[in-house]
Amino acid sequence: MAVAAEPSDEDLAARAAGADEPAFEALVARYQARVYRLARRLTQDDGDAQDALQETFLQVHRKLSSFRGESRFSTWLYRVATNAALMQRRSRARRPAEPLDAYAPRFDVYGEHAATPEELLAASAVDERLDRKRLAEKALDGLARLPDLYREAFVLRDLEELETAEVAEILGLEPAAVRQRVHRARLLLRGYLGALAERES
Amino acid sequence: MRSDLKCASGIELLADYLEGLLAKDVSADIETHVAGCPRCTAFIASYRDTPRILRDATAVTLPPDLEASLLDFLRSRRS
Secondary structure (H helix, E strand, C coil): CCCCCCCCCHHHHHHHHHHCCHHHHHHHHHHHHHHHHHHHHCCCHHHHHHHHHHHHHHHHHHHHHHHHCCHHHHHHHHHHHHHHHHHHHHHHCCCCCCCCCHHCCCCCCCCCCCCCHHHHHHHHHHHHCCHHHHHHHHHHHHHHHHCCHHHHHHEEEHHHCHHHHHHHHHHCCCHHHHHHHHHHHHHHHHHHHHHHHHCCC | CCCCCHHHHHCCHHHHCCCCCCCCCHHHHHHHHCCHHHHHHHHHHHHHHHHHHHHCCCCCCHHHHHHHHHHHHHHHCCC
């Protein structure tokens, strides 16, 4: 039981703000993998994710003295990282992605599902129908084709698994708006995965 | 009990239902509908699987060379 407690993020942040470089590098070591993964999910590109990773910690270093501890350090860091990734994504000219609208659920005039139960369940089997590499490519493609507003909320809530309240704080939204955007994203991506699974069967 | 709950209106409530945010009677309406609706049962299963599938498919680790170049980059900008 005599294990020394790891310093908290907030302790490290306070030391780093006072030009304690090892404390800053300890924060980098603690969060770099999560920031890279987040940036890749938001930009769908390895190079953009790398640039956003560098930019994030550069800004963290510059802005640490203004971090007042109103949020948790991790929430503040996620906000810096999300903004860096979005700037990076916007800075690169892209082919316009075909939107996922066609994959929204369809209903008949009675408000009942137009698809069969088998068709409706197809998305659940997509990871058995596609090999890992292809599914990884298609997953990034699906994220790229989401509306921007839905993508940010979905990535933070469902892929990074942050609480709705924390996502709301990061994006400057009400929790209800986060839930709504995440729900819309899930509906579109569920349909998209289902179509992929059916095409490969 | 509401008799007008259809697949389409139930799905609008799905995210809030899964987070336990709905009033008890509304949740009960959804459960009654879903119990008799194989389409909604299938839809909800795939809706719930969607985040996990995409999370697994986009999980990456930081390449070691990137880790090293990040540290070099940050040190060069601070010196």
